[in-house]
């Protein structure tokens with residue numbers, strides 16, 4: 001009875017069909033080197049697992065601050081950026097005022113709002129998945145107090161017009177720029193805006209897309225005052241001890257590997273998208289992320305065909321504005337070759 005309102009909820013869906021090649025979750029396809037893994041194993045073995053981690057995550061914040069080139073006071077941490085989204089949705093502003101975000105986008109903004117029954121002011125992207133001022137203005141009429149802009153956006157892959165994001169913040173809306181995929185983008189980030197005090201703007205980042213999806217670590221970057229307030233409501237030990245330790249090892253000793261993997265992914269994105277663009281039956285959308293979106297005549301059919309060939313991609317067909325769309329993560333060279341070959345066989349016989 002007490003949970004009845006969730007009976008109509010759909011659990012967050014991921015692709016689970018076992019396949020040889022997994023290009024469905026926007027993870028990094030690369031594992032770290034054996035040498036780095038050994039260092040991680042050694043540090044993890046020394047963790048006193050009977051103890052709680054440092055609830056202030058002082059050392060972790062210092063390492064993250066170095067990585068993002070900000071001060072530790074500008075950083076707080078979440079169990080994945082999913083948790084940070086959840087904290088923001090339940091903490092920012094008057095909860096009777098809506099959360100605004102474009103459609104289509106990353107589903108967790110909606111899920112977090114629905115979980116606590118907070119109203120939503122959804123607004124549409126145009127046919128190229130770009131923001132439109134008129135749509136933002138319509139959403140602003142509902143007096144939202146919190147906005148989410150994923151840029152690059154998931155699942156569409158494009159970045160948004162910076163001016164329209166700033167415009168939203170200027171309209172007295174606490175504006176979250178979700179930069180989960182920024183490492184793969186050539187566009188400028190929002191860090192400068194996030195660091196300015198009284199600017200209604202924060203940035204969230206994640207280590208999930210650059211090789212550490214398994215440890216679940218998200219980061220919020222904002223001015224000191226905002227960070228200190230959010231830190232007060234963050235669950236005290238939300239980052240596990242192993243996550244704390246692994247992130248510190250990788251973000252000090254594994255920086256070259258991370259950079260190398262990002263470059264490989266960007267090069268491969270260019271190559272794969274170049275090849276896919278030669279197949280006339282596929283409409284390809286531009287991408288600044290570690291994945292790209294395609295549209296075909298029958299998305300469900302293509303999704304099935306790829307599974308038959310051992311390749312799992314994300315089917316977006318069931319979602320509004322994404323009929324017959326599939327989202328494909330960039331994999332390792334040989335995985336991408338298999339994808340290109342499979343698509344050519346499927347469409348050219």
Ligand SMILES: Cc1ncc(COP(=O)(O)O)c(C=O)c1O
Nearest residue numbers: 080081082106150154180206208
């Ligand atoms: C735009 C966006 N934000 C946040 C997340 C969640 O990331 P995390 O793994 O840090 O919870 C994702 C994951 O796919 C995403 O696409």
